[in-house]
Amino acid sequence: xxxxxxxxxxxxxxxxxxxxxxxxxxxxxxxxxxxxxxxxxxxxxxxxxxxxxxxxxxxxxxxxxxxxxxxxxxxxx
Amino acid sequence: xxxxxxxxxxxxxxxxxxxxxxxxxxxxxxxxxxxxxxxxxxxxxxxxxxxxxxxxxxxxxxxxxxxxxxxxxxxxxxxxxxxxxxxxxxxxxxxxxxxxxxxxxxxxxxxxxxxxxxxxxxxxxxxxxxxxxxxxxxxxxxxxxxxxxxxxxxxxxxxxxxxxxxxxxxxxxxxxxxxxxxxxxxxxxxxxxxxxxxxxxxxxxxxxxxxxxxxxxxxxxxxxxxxxxxxxxxxxxxxxxxxxxxxxxxxxxxxxxxxxxxxxxxxxxxxxxxxxxxxxxxxxxxxxxxxxxxxxxxxxxxxxxxxxxxxxxxxxxxxxxxxxxxxxxxxxxxxxxxxxxxxxxxxxxxxxxxxxxxxxxxxxxxxxxxxxxxxxxxxxxxxxxxxxxxxxxxxxxxxxxxxxxxxxxxxxxxxxxxxxxxxxxxxxxxxxxxxxxxxxxxxxxxxxxxxxxxxxxxxxxxxxxxxxxxxxxxxxxxxxxxxxxxxxxxxxxxxxxxxxxxxxxxxxxxxxxxxxxxxxxxxxxxxxxxxxxxxxxxxxxxxxxxxxxxxxxxxxxxxxxxxxxxxxxxxxxxxxxxxxxxxxxxxxxxxxxxxxxxxxxxxxxxxxxxxxxxxxxxxxxxxxxxxxxxxxxxxxxxxxxxxxxxxxxxxxxxxxxxxxxxxxxxxxxxxxxxxxxxxxxxxxxxxxxxxxxxxxxxxxxxxxxxxxxxxxxxxxxxxxxxxxxxxxxxxxxxxxxxxxxxxxxxxxxxxxxxxxxxxxxxxxxxxxxxxxxxxxxxxxxxxxxxxxxxxxxxxxxxxxxxxxxxxxxxxxxxxxxxxxxxxxxxxxxxxxxxxxxxxxxxxxxxxxxxxxxxxxxxxxxxxxxxxxxxxxxxxxxxxxxxxxxxxxxxx
Numbered sequence: 001x002x003x004x005x006x007x008x009x010x011x012x013x014x015x016x017x018x019x020x021x022x023x024x025x026x027x028x029x030x031x032x033x034x035x036x037x038x039x040x041x042x043x044x045x046x047x048x049x050x051x052x053x054x055x056x057x058x059x060x061x062x063x064x065x066x067x068x069x070x071x072x073x074x075x076x077x
Numbered sequence: 078x079x080x081x082x083x084x085x086x087x088x089x090x091x092x093x094x095x096x097x098x099x100x101x102x103x104x105x106x107x108x109x110x111x112x113x114x115x116x117x118x119x120x121x122x123x124x125x126x127x128x129x130x131x132x133x134x135x136x137x138x139x140x141x142x143x144x145x146x147x148x149x150x151x152x153x154x155x156x157x158x159x160x161x162x163x164x165x166x167x168x169x170x171x172x173x174x175x176x177x178x179x180x181x182x183x184x185x186x187x188x189x190x191x192x193x194x195x196x197x198x199x200x201x202x203x204x205x206x207x208x209x210x211x212x213x214x215x216x217x218x219x220x221x222x223x224x225x226x227x228x229x230x231x232x233x234x235x236x237x238x239x240x241x242x243x244x245x246x247x248x249x250x251x252x253x254x255x256x257x258x259x260x261x262x263x264x265x266x267x268x269x270x271x272x273x274x275x276x277x278x279x280x281x282x283x284x285x286x287x288x289x290x291x292x293x294x295x296x297x298x299x300x301x302x303x304x305x306x307x308x309x310x311x312x313x314x315x316x317x318x319x320x321x322x323x324x325x326x327x328x329x330x331x332x333x334x335x336x337x338x339x340x341x342x343x344x345x346x347x348x349x350x351x352x353x354x355x356x357x358x359x360x361x362x363x364x365x366x367x368x369x370x371x372x373x374x375x376x377x378x379x380x381x382x383x384x385x386x387x388x389x390x391x392x393x394x395x396x397x398x399x400x401x402x403x404x405x406x407x408x409x410x411x412x413x414x415x416x417x418x419x420x421x422x423x424x425x426x427x428x429x430x431x432x433x434x435x436x437x438x439x440x441x442x443x444x445x446x447x448x449x450x451x452x453x454x455x456x457x458x459x460x461x462x463x464x465x466x467x468x469x470x471x472x473x474x475x476x477x478x479x480x481x482x483x484x485x486x487x488x489x490x491x492x493x494x495x496x497x498x499x500x501x502x503x504x505x506x507x508x509x510x511x512x513x514x515x516x517x518x519x520x521x522x523x524x525x526x527x528x529x530x531x532x533x534x535x536x537x538x539x540x541x542x543x544x545x546x547x548x549x550x551x552x553x554x555x556x557x558x559x560x561x562x563x564x565x566x567x568x569x570x571x572x573x574x575x576x577x578x579x580x581x582x583x584x585x586x587x588x589x590x591x592x593x594x595x596x597x598x599x600x601x602x603x604x605x606x607x608x609x610x611x612x613x614x615x616x617x618x619x620x621x622x623x624x625x626x627x628x629x630x631x632x633x634x635x636x637x638x639x640x641x642x643x644x645x646x647x648x649x650x651x652x653x654x655x656x657x658x659x660x661x662x663x664x665x666x667x668x669x670x671x672x673x674x675x676x677x678x679x680x681x682x683x684x685x686x687x688x689x690x691x692x693x694x695x696x697x698x699x700x701x702x703x704x705x706x707x708x709x710x711x712x713x714x715x716x717x718x719x720x721x722x723x724x725x726x727x728x729x730x731x732x733x734x735x736x737x738x739x740x741x742x743x744x745x746x747x748x749x750x751x752x753x754x755x756x757x758x759x760x761x762x763x764x765x766x767x768x769x770x771x772x773x774x775x776x777x778x779x780x781x782x783x784x785x786x787x788x789x790x791x792x793x794x795x796x797x798x799x800x801x802x803x804x805x806x807x808x809x810x811x812x813x814x815x816x817x818x819x820x821x822x823x824x825x826x827x828x829x830x831x832x833x834x835x836x837x838x839x840x841x842x843x844x845x846x847x848x849x850x851x852x853x854x855x856x857x858x859x860x861x862x863x864x865x866x867x868x869x870x871x872x873x874x875x876x877x878x879x880x881x882x883x884x885x886x887x888x889x890x891x892x893x894x895x896x897x898x899x900x901x902x903x904x905x906x907x908x909x910x911x912x913x914x915x916x917x918x919x920x921x922x923x924x925x926x927x928x929x930x931x932x933x934x935x936x937x938x939x940x941x942x943x944x945x946x947x948x949x950x951x952x953x954x955x956x957x958x959x960x961x962x963x964x965x966x967x968x
Contacts, residue, residue: 007162021152021156022321036301037306041316041320045152056159056161059162061357065354
């Protein structure tokens with residue numbers, strides 16, 4: 001992907017994350033149902049969390065690096 | 078069974094281990110051997126200083142009391158780190174560029190290097206963090222009591238030491254430990270490699286401990302499904318009904334704000350960052366760490382609630398669960414994990430706060446009191462900084478202890494932490510504005526933070542003293558002076574609102590509103606504008622584009638003196654190595670940033686400004702650079718000036734055009750007149766010639782008359798053509814003559830003589846007024862006579878009065894000779910006064926029947942007189958008649 005698209009993707013990922021964990025989306029999964037013995041909303045939150053981490057991992061390796069990002073060397077004294 | 082001595086010995090041993098790690102890491106870092114210390118994973122682990130004993134103990138307590146709510150504390154930071162590209166990256170970049178040392182330094186630097194704002198931020202941070210420190214003290218104290226036996230295991234008290242005494246001892250120990258740990262030296266960049274390494278180690282310890290407890294609980298509880306089922310059977314609401322409400326939103330907002338605004342998070346994430354690219358890893362690895370830390374929280378809480386006796390403190394489940402199962406080793410590990418999380422938080426937080434206190438409060442005071450010359454030895458500033466930091470650490474822990482002492486009746490950990498979160502969250506609007514909104518002004522940021530702080534202090538901080546102060550309790554119930562709408566937990570009369578939502582909403586709302594409104598109403602100083610541009614255009618300008626703010630005529634010696642006092646001899650020498658001559662603005666700028674790395678932007682600016690003279694001038698330069706407004710004003714003034722010039726030119730052009738048009742009309746009329754005048758004699762000459770040629774029967778008398786007429790008409794023609802030729806020749810400056818001394822009165826006499834016949838013909842009086850006896854002028858007698866004849870004959874010809882009169886008079890005086898020709902004719906209309914001297918012009922009014930001249934007379938006359946260095950003018954008169962005056966210089 002191009003630089004601009006990657007930046008947009010990073011922005012949309014953050015916004016998606018906000019939407020996922022806040023009502024009303026979070027409430028959708030409050031169904032008093034259990035998956036593997038665990039309430040569905042707990043599973044939902046952890047799955048969202050894991051998804052966000054994976055997406056951030058993917059993006060972090062692709063977002064553009066700038067050559068001058070390296071600060072001057074430390075420990076001069 | 079664990080004895081208190083063993084537990085304390087293990088704790089001290091653990092601290093010794095930390096100390097060793099820090100020491101070794103520092104040595105390695107100094108010798109550039111420990112590349113792994115600068116790896117992104119160490120960085121990420123250090124960031125997890127976010128997980129304190131609140132996480133370790135409090136999250137389980139929170140989960141036991143209110144279900145999923147605890148997760149919000151970790152989801153907010155997760156979102157901030159997922160979006161690292163937008164906020165964190167900017168913070169890190171700008172802090173590297175500007176050598177930012179703390180959050181107070183960041184805001185002060187952005188808002189015009191203001192010392193006052195830095196002081197305000199520092200004070201708020203110190204007060205706001207006190208509850209958080211108290212939380213750690215409380216957690217360590219409770220864990221010591223839990224593991225070494227009060228409460229559920231009576232009989233094994235810590236030898237008569239009560240809770241308060243224990244907390245004081247913990248606080249004192251922590252203070253000592255942090256002072257030894259964090260203030261061994263003053264680093265130029267406030268980076269503490271040793272501390273970071275120790276914190277990273279602690280992050281691993283606390284994660285391992287919590288995971289160990291989690292796995293133990295799953296094992297002991299018979300699996301997840303069994304734990305949840307048992308909890309549901311015990312009547313616990315495992316579905317967290319109504320959990321995703323406004324409080325959930327408020328907590329997410331708070332935790333997202335806290336990960337940016339907490340002084341220790343800023344210290345680790347931004348100041349200790351050695352490479353911007355580490356954020357790439359931290360962006361996903363820190364959320365992953367948080368996920369692991371909160372993975373088992375809910376099962377531990379539910380297992381604790383179902384297996385522990387009623388009334389057991391859920392905050393201590395991670396300790397009491399293994400203890401009650403007889404797992405003493407695991408319990409001890411868990412205790413070390415909790416101890417780890419508390420110590421790492423206290424170390425980093427108090428280091429960060431002590432840097433703020435010493436840089437923004439102590440240093441400016443010392444600089445002001447001593448005029449910058451009181452600390453003379455090269456090591457003086459360094460020692461002063463270290464001592465003020467040690468003192469600050471002690472003060473911060475003392476404040477934490479005081480808060481703990483005053484609020485010791487409250488039992489849960491999480492609510493205490495939320496008070497601190499809400500306090501530091503008041504920096505968030507200013508930080509966001511600092512990074513993204515160029516117009517945000519110093520006054521606005523100061524006012525906004527102050528407003529937010531007041532609301533927080535009223536609605537969040539003060540209520541925590543409800544149990545220890547009757548006054549606070551009364552205000553909580555009735556409002557101050559009975560003003561119900563000011564009740565801390567129901568501000569502006571909003572009842573039935575969660576206290577946390579109440580304070581989060583009102584403080585951040587009023588904070589942001591103040592920031593926006595005041596920014597719109599106030600203007601920025603020159604320095605503010607420069608800094609604002611640096612912060613908001615971070616990625617748009619090249620890194621070399623930093624404008625040198627301080628310029629002037631400091632000598633290298635002066636600067637070196639300052640540098641060695643702050644940075645030490647060694648670093649100063651490295652910095653000044655090979656420098657000669659006068660320092661360049663770029664060097665001064667670099668020096669300022671180096672100094673800012675040690676003592677903060679505001680202090681560095683003040684210090685260098687004192688040394689470098691000509692600061693005021695350079696601010697003007699800065700103003701020129703950054704002052705788009707001024708440029709715009711100058712430009713618009715220029716435009717205004719040009720356009721007014723244009724306007725006046727246009728007006729002149731228009732006037733000239735009017736004149737041209739008038740002259741043009743006159744010219745057309747004149748040409749038709751000339752044609753007519755030429756045509757009339759030509760016609761008569763032709764017709765008389767034809768008669769003479771064709772008629773044979775003419776008498777001699779008739780013949781002579783016709784020939785005479787032809788002769789007269791050709792004379793008229795010649796005269797007309799002469800006039801026209803003379804006119805154009807005069808125009809070209811030809812037909813010159815030499816002015817000679819003449820007697821002018823003679824010319825008047827001749828002219829009068831010539832004109833007397835014409836006057837007689839018209840039956841009018843030609844009177845001679847007073848005459849000058851004689852007048853010698855420089856001129857040409859025939860020309861002068863010609864002009865006079867022209868004037869007199871005009872006066873006669875155009876006079877239509879019943880008793881026509883023309884008077885000629887002359888006089889001398891003041892070196893001038895004046896001739897006036899006065900008549901009582903129709904006069905010359907005001908509009909024509911200017912025109913009559915123009916070529917081809919001719920008086921229009923007066924109903925003159927047969928104008929005999931070609932309209933060149935006055936124009937020629939004026940030119941002739943001018944050739945004699947004189948003037949011909951029409952006197953401004955009123956009523957009937959006109960008066961022409963010739964003025965000539967006397968010899």
